[in-house]
Amino acid sequence: MSTTGDRRSAVAARQFSVTTRAHVAVDDATGESIGLDDVDVRVGWLLDLITAAGAELVSRLWQPATFDVLAAGLDRQDRRLPTQGHVAAARLGWTPIYPDGVHVPSRVSRVVTAQVVATLRTLAYRDTAIAALSARFDPATGRLTAPSEPGDSVPAGFARGVRRQLAARARRGGGVPGGRLRITDVQGSPRMAAMAQLSAADRQLAQLAVTGDELVLTVKLPTSPAPAGRAQWRSVRLIAAIPAHLYGREITDWHLPTLVLDRRGLLWRCAATELVPADDLESAAVAVGVDWSPSTLGAAAITAENPEGLVSDYRGWTYDDRGLGIKLARLQAEGQLLHGKAARLTRLAATAPPEVRAELEAKIVILDGHRTAVGIKRGKINRELAFHFGRQVTDYAAAAGAQVIAVEDLTTLETRGHGRVNNNRAAQSARRQAVAALAHTAAGVGIAVVFVPARGSSALCPGCDEPLARPGGYHDAWCPGCRVGGNRDHMAGVNLAKRALLGRSKVTRRRGQMPAVRVAEHAPVRRCRDKNGPTPGRARHRRVRRSLPAVTPWLGVNPKQHVPASQASVWDTVKPTPPHGDTGSRDTHTPLQSATRVADSMRSM
Numbered sequence: 001m002s003t004t005g006d007r008r009s010a011v012a013a014r015q016f017s018v019t020t021r022a023h024v025a026v027d028d029a030t031g032e033s034i035g036l037d038d039v040d041v042r043v044g045w046l047l048d049l050i051t052a053a054g055a056e057l058v059s060r061l062w063q064p065a066t067f068d069v070l071a072a073g074l075d076r077q078d079r080r081l082p083t084q085g086h087v088a089a090a091r092l093g094w095t096p097i098y099p100d101g102v103h104v105p106s107r108v109s110r111v112v113t114a115q116v117v118a119t120l121r122t123l124a125y126r127d128t129a130i131a132a133l134s135a136r137f138d139p140a141t142g143r144l145t146a147p148s149e150p151g152d153s154v155p156a157g158f159a160r161g162v163r164r165q166l167a168a169r170a171r172r173g174g175g176v177p178g179g180r181l182r183i184t185d186v187q188g189s190p191r192m193a194a195m196a197q198l199s200a201a202d203r204q205l206a207q208l209a210v211t212g213d214e215l216v217l218t219v220k221l222p223t224s225p226a227p228a229g230r231a232q233w234r235s236v237r238l239i240a241a242i243p244a245h246l247y248g249r250e251i252t253d254w255h256l257p258t259l260v261l262d263r264r265g266l267l268w269r270c271a272a273t274e275l276v277p278a279d280d281l282e283s284a285a286v287a288v289g290v291d292w293s294p295s296t297l298g299a300a301a302i303t304a305e306n307p308e309g310l311v312s313d314y315r316g317w318t319y320d321d322r323g324l325g326i327k328l329a330r331l332q333a334e335g336q337l338l339h340g341k342a343a344r345l346t347r348l349a350a351t352a353p354p355e356v357r358a359e360l361e362a363k364i365v366i367l368d369g370h371r372t373a374v375g376i377k378r379g380k381i382n383r384e385l386a387f388h389f390g391r392q393v394t395d396y397a398a399a400a401g402a403q404v405i406a407v408e409d410l411t412t413l414e415t416r417g418h419g420r421v422n423n424n425r426a427a428q429s430a431r432r433q434a435v436a437a438l439a440h441t442a443a444g445v446g447i448a449v450v451f452v453p454a455r456g457s458s459a460l461c462p463g464c465d466e467p468l469a470r471p472g473g474y475h476d477a478w479c480p481g482c483r484v485g486g487n488r489d490h491m492a493g494v495n496l497a498k499r500a501l502l503g504r505s506k507v508t509r510r511r512g513q514m515p516a517v518r519v520a521e522h523a524p525v526r527r528c529r530d531k532n533g534p535t536p537g538r539a540r541h542r543r544v545r546r547s548l549p550a551v552t553p554w555l556g557v558n559p560k561q562h563v564p565a566s567q568a569s570v571w572d573t574v575k576p577t578p579p580h581g582d583t584g585s586r587d588t589h590t591p592l593q594s595a596t597r598v599a600d601s602m603r604s605m
């Protein structure tokens with residue numbers, strides 16, 4: 001996402017991506033219609049040509065000299081390498097080779113080299129890290145020694161991965177022990193993704209036009225798996241609908257898509273540029289702070305600045321994930337179980353007689369299939385959760401008139417020491433996805449999302465910066481001095497919003513990263529009773545007849561414990577107390593609530 005600042009018109013351009021599929025295909029020259037299955041087959045041939053040529057080129061370039069060139073960023077005449085991959089490849093003489101007798105347009109070669117250079121450029125970073133870390137790696141202990149030069153530091157998570165890779169290599173006992181290694185010593189050349197990044201090509205290979213609410217892509221596709229000449233590349237016109245959620249958005253430019261094939265056939269991965277209201281971080285006066293919570297992704301609270309200083313109503317809002325978090329945790333456990341089963345069968349198969357081994361291997365294949373399916377499902381739910389969260393937080397912030405949303409800096413968070421299950425549940429990847437979705441959604445209405453330091457946000461009082469008391473346990477917070485308190489996550493939200501307001505003029509912006517406030521400053525946040533935030537939504541499904549005594553919904557931490565039927569429910573407003581054994585009433589049947597209680601009680605242990 002890029003923003004070009006233009007303060008006067010207060011509009012920013014940003015790029016986003018979206019997927020769509022063609023619903024009509026015709027031959028561009030004759031206008032004859034083509035079946036979509038035939039298009040899938042022909043795109044498959046195109047992707048086969050691209051991946052084969054790409055794989056061959058990468059394996060040819062899989063040597064330290066390639067990474068030296070990319071790390072230096074200079075060609076043989078010491079000129080800077082262009083950022084466009086295919087131009088850089090042409091400069092360096094990296095050209096793909098095709099099988100004899102196969103004709104491939106030069107534009108397809110551009111697509112190949114662009115993809116190859118992009119892959120190698122990301123790996124060049126890894127190569128530098130491997131070279132730095134292997135010099136510090138002790139094969140005897142499997143550990144890294146501390147960096148000697150300050151410039152040698154590598155992000156911790158990345159270093160962990162490389163260390164594992166080096167340890168695995170040391171166990172195999174390959175090559176020279178110790179010393180500076182390169183990426184080509186440690187791993188084989190990567191597989192090429194089967195895709196066609198048309199943006200590297202030009203009008204001769206592909207063009208994109210927009211007509212009304214449809215995208216028209218004209219692209220040359222081969223008519224056989226091994227096209228012998230120019231005549232066997234024919235232009236096809238594909239028509240796809242623009243997704244409905246983009247109607248009414250100010251899209252200024254559509255870029256050529258990347259074509260991939262998935263289970264359902266040809267998928268277009270499109271990028272587009274749109275105009276959104278520019279954010280105005282410097283003059284922000286109302287901020288929303290978002291605190292990550294393990295049970296329900298996040299909670300938020302508002303801090304505002306007025307002439308007298310910082311104020312907050314100390315009333316937070318907790319995101320309701322509609323049970324998706326529990327669902328994800330269940331799928332994760334299921335995936336781990338399947339992995340464990342497959343690993344056990346693999347161990348058994350290693351020593352089993354041939355006929356038993358064949359049987360076990362068939363079972364392993366089935367288990368792996370299930371595991372993949374579970375992974376795909378988790379990915380879909382994660383995405384849905386991320387965008388639902390982004391939408392809800394953005395709506396909350398917009399209703400409060402906030403100009404900035406403060407999010408805990410994920411790199412300063414350590415999610416450890418809560419046991420395997422809860423560490424897993426609080427996995428950073430889901431949050432990273434949620435942050436990206438939130439940043440995207442908030443930018444659409446001109447609200448900036450900034451990272452602020454996480455340290456102490458739920459431990460210190462927003463009013464006086466002293467440690468908070470926990471009168472009601474882990475989830476409760478109270479400051480006896482300032483006489484403010486509430487839910488721990490909401491207090492953290494006030495603190496995070498405060499940090500964003502205090503640090504808004506000292507924001508560091510790095511390319512490709514979210515703006516970040518690096519230092520947590522303190523100024524007292526007074527409690528105000530004026531309404532500066534949206535009224536929290538009322539919990540639904542809790543209607544009980546007031547005239548009847550309220551039923552205690554929860555009697556203990558054991559979810560199996562018997563809870564007596566309530567005296568009233570939403571179903572019996574006309575009839576008196578339901579007959580004995582009515583378990584269909586909503587007051588007695590609260591599985592979601594009990595599930596979150598269990599998760600909470602587990603976490604506080």
Ligand SMILES: [Zn+2]
Binds near residue numbers: 461480482483
């Ligand atoms: Zn205080």
